[in-house]
Amino acid sequence: MPLHTGELRRCTLGESDWRFADGMPSLLKTIFHVDMDAFFVSVEELYDPSLKGKAVVVGGQRHERGVVSAASYEARKFGVHSAMPLRTAAKHCPHAIFVDGHPERYRECSEKVYEVLTSFSPQVEMASIDEAYLDMTGTARLHGPPLKAAHALHGRMKDKTLLNCSVGIGSSRLIAKVSSAQAKPNGVLWIVPGEEAKFLAPLDVREIPGVGKVMESNLHALGISKVGDLARLEETELEERFGKWGMALAGKARGEDAGGWFDNAVGADTEAKSISHEHTYNEDSADAAQLESTLMRLCEMVGRRLREGKFHARTIQLKLRYKDFTTITRARTLPAPTQLDTEIFEQVRLLFYKNWKQGAPIRLLGVQASSFATEADQMSLLEGGRQQRWRDALSAADRLRDKFGESTITLAAGMKGSFRERTHENPAGLPGKGKTRGAP
DNA sequence: TCTGGGGTCCTAGGACCC
DNA sequence: TCTGGGGTCCTAGGACCC
Numbered sequence: 001m002p003l004h005t006g007e008l009r010r011c012t013l014g015e016s017d018w019r020f021a022d023g024m025p026s027l028l029k030t031i032f033h034v035d036m037d038a039f040f041v042s043v044e045e046l047y048d049p050s051l052k053g054k055a056v057v058v059g060g061q062r063h064e065r066g067v068v069s070a071a072s073y074e075a076r077k078f079g080v081h082s083a084m085p086l087r088t089a090a091k092h093c094p095h096a097i098f099v100d101g102h103p104e105r106y107r108e109c110s111e112k113v114y115e116v117l118t119s120f121s122p123q124v125e126m127a128s129i130d131e132a133y134l135d136m137t138g139t140a141r142l143h144g145p146p147l148k149a150a151h152a153l154h155g156r157m158k159d160k161t162l163l164n165c166s167v168g169i170g171s172s173r174l175i176a177k178v179s180s181a182q183a184k185p186n187g188v189l190w191i192v193p194g195e196e197a198k199f200l201a202p203l204d205v206r207e208i209p210g211v212g213k214v215m216e217s218n219l220h221a222l223g224i225s226k227v228g229d230l231a232r233l234e235e236t237e238l239e240e241r242f243g244k245w246g247m248a249l250a251g252k253a254r255g256e257d258a259g260g261w262f263d264n265a266v267g268a269d270t271e272a273k274s275i276s277h278e279h280t281y282n283e284d285s286a287d288a289a290q291l292e293s294t295l296m297r298l299c300e301m302v303g304r305r306l307r308e309g310k311f312h313a314r315t316i317q318l319k320l321r322y323k324d325f326t327t328i329t330r331a332r333t334l335p336a337p338t339q340l341d342t343e344i345f346e347q348v349r350l351l352f353y354k355n356w357k358q359g360a361p362i363r364l365l366g367v368q369a370s371s372f373a374t375e376a377d378q379m380s381l382l383e384g385g386r387q388q389r390w391r392d393a394l395s396a397a398d399r400l401r402d403k404f405g406e407s408t409i410t411l412a413a414g415m416k417g418s419f420r421e422r423t424h425e426n427p428a429g430l431p432g433k434g435k436t437r438g439a440p
Numbered sequence: 441t442c443t444g445g446g447g448t449c450c451t452a453g454g455a456c457c458c
Numbered sequence: 459t460c461t462g463g464g465g466t467c468c469t470a471g472g473a474c475c476c
Contacts, residue, residue: 039476059444066444069476082476088441128447128476212474244450261448270448278445315468325443331469364444371468 028193030146030169031266032134033176034117034153037164037185039130040070043109044099046162055080055096062090062098065282069101073185106130112161120153123267131180133173135266150188171196172257173266178207196255201228208252209262215249218242227253271372272309276317277301278366284323286361295348296341298367303341304398311372312337316344318351319366327364330355337373341394344369 036042040058045051051072057080059069068089071080078093089096110129117124120143123135136149143149150167157165168180169190178200183189191199200207205227206216222241224230230238231253238246251258264270277298285291295318306313317331330351338344348367356362 065442069444083444085441085443088443091441130476210474214473272447273449274447276446280444317469327471329470333468366445 027138029171030136030139031171031173031176032121032136032146032150032153033168033170033173033180034113034132034134034157035166035168035180035184036113036130037166038070038072039109039163040101040106041072042163043105044102046109047102047105051097051099055093056099057086057089057093057096058099058101060086060098060100062086062096065280071096109161109163113157113163113165116153116157116160119156120149123265125267125269133176133266136169146190147188150190154188170255172255173262174209174252174257175199175255177209178203181207197231200253200255201226201231203227205230208249210245210252211249215242215245272311273372274368274370275302275305275309275311275313276366276368278319278364280321280364281362284361284363286359291352291356291362291365292349294365295352295367296345298365299345299348300341302367302369303339303344303394304401306339306369307395307398311369312339312374313344313369314338314371314373315369316347316351317366317368317370318348318355319364319368320352320356320362321364321366322357323361323363325363328355329368333371337371 041051041056044056044058053074054072055075055078056072057068057075058071060066064086066086068080068082068084068086070082071084071089075089075093075096078096080089080093080096084092086098090098106129110126113130114124114126114132117132117134121134121136121139125133127133136143136146139149143152146169150169154165154167157163164186166180166183166186167188168176168178168183169188170176170179171191171193175191175196179189179191182203203226204216205211205219205224208227211219218241219225219230224233230249233250233253235247235250238250240246242249248258257263279294279298305311314337315331315333317329319327319329321327332347332351334343334347344367
């Protein structure tokens with residue numbers, strides 16, 4: 001029964017490795033999913049070892065608007081989990097230590113993680129700041145059978161980064177991902193080829209990536225709560241009920257990378273499709289001057305990243321969230337793509353005044369750029385001298401910001417109120433823990 | 441429970457064109 | 459001046475992920 005051969009502390013090598021004795025099956029597709037344990041918390045512990053072993057919540061202070069980015073295992077015992085409002089976390093676990101997030105620290109550690117991973121396989125894909133897929137197919141000669149390779153990786157990770165990770169091994173990304181979750185914390189788990197369905201069957205449908213709250217309750221309504229129930233259902237019925245998604249779901253219940261991103265080859269890098277920034281006020285605001293200056297700042301951040309990535313965006317989107325949490329987005333597509341703060345702001349300002357219920361207190365503002373044109377598309381467009389001068393001025397400003405920090409330079413329109421915002425509200429922007437496609 | 445920030449993908453409807 | 463169908467682009471919203 002070589003199913004749970006994996007967990008680090010009670011793993012015995014060999015007993016499940018018999019399949020590789022003759023060298024044949026090394027051609028079987030072998031995917032590793034490496035997931036760092038309580039990543040943000042562990043990184044904070046490196047900087048402040050006194051946090052070790054305590055209930056720690058990363059994401060902001062106990063009274064702040066915001067949610068938990070990461071919780072230590074100690075805090076999780078009290079029901080604290082990521083995405084939980086900070087204030088709720090404080091109620092569940094009053095003795096927890098609340099820590100602000102430090103995106104730069106996480107990025108830096110993530111780069112070290114990436115280095116360790118690339119020393120094991122050339123095909124590494126960072127799926128987010130703290131997890132990655134490795135294609136380990138055909139590496140048996142170099143690294144030995146999967147479990148041995150995984151343990152070596154786990155050890156080197158600890159050596160080089162001082163961080164714990166968990167490794168899931170399977171014949172598909174899906175299986176690897178689900179198995180790393182089961183291996184946590186600090187474990188290794190290999191799902192032997194052929195055992196996929198058996199492994200998945202007893203798990204909650206919620207364990208399948210892509211099944212969230214809504215899909216879960218839809219499935220519950222049909223009397224389906226375990227992956228095994230799902231696998232027994234007719235594929236056609238799933239398709240009727242849930243469309244294209246249902247088809248994929250049927251495949252996933254069998255452990256296949258059915259459709260969508262999961263189907264891509266590991267390491268096939270994907271270009272960014274949108275860039276956005278948003279800000280939630282600690283207290284709702286209906287002050288037009290303050291709102292406008294926030295928008296200006298957001299436009300500057302978006303513009304800056306467009307220039308950094310050499311993107312030109314055609315579609316600009318504004319996001320408004322009112323006090324009661326109702327949220328609208330309003331977009332406009334330009335005739336010609338841009339990467340200029342001023343042009344972005346012009347659109348955003350128009351959209352804002354056209355759609356803001358004047359005087360209504362606002363909780364969140366956001367600016368997004370999408371529909372990217374390539375540099376080549378851009379070259380073919382005639383470039384006026386005016387645009388060129390703006391471009392020069394902005395890249396000079398970008399360089400200054402690099403040197404002296406984000407707050408040194410602001411376009412005139414963004415000045416008023418922005419000082420106040422930066423000191424009092426300090427957007428403690430929690431790190432992009434989202435899909436940072438393409439490795440560091 | 442009083443709900444962040446940064447992303448991706450999907451759906452659905454309307455405009456417009458052939 | 460009644461009317462089919464397909465393709466593409468755009469917009470808005472929502473589910474989901476970390």
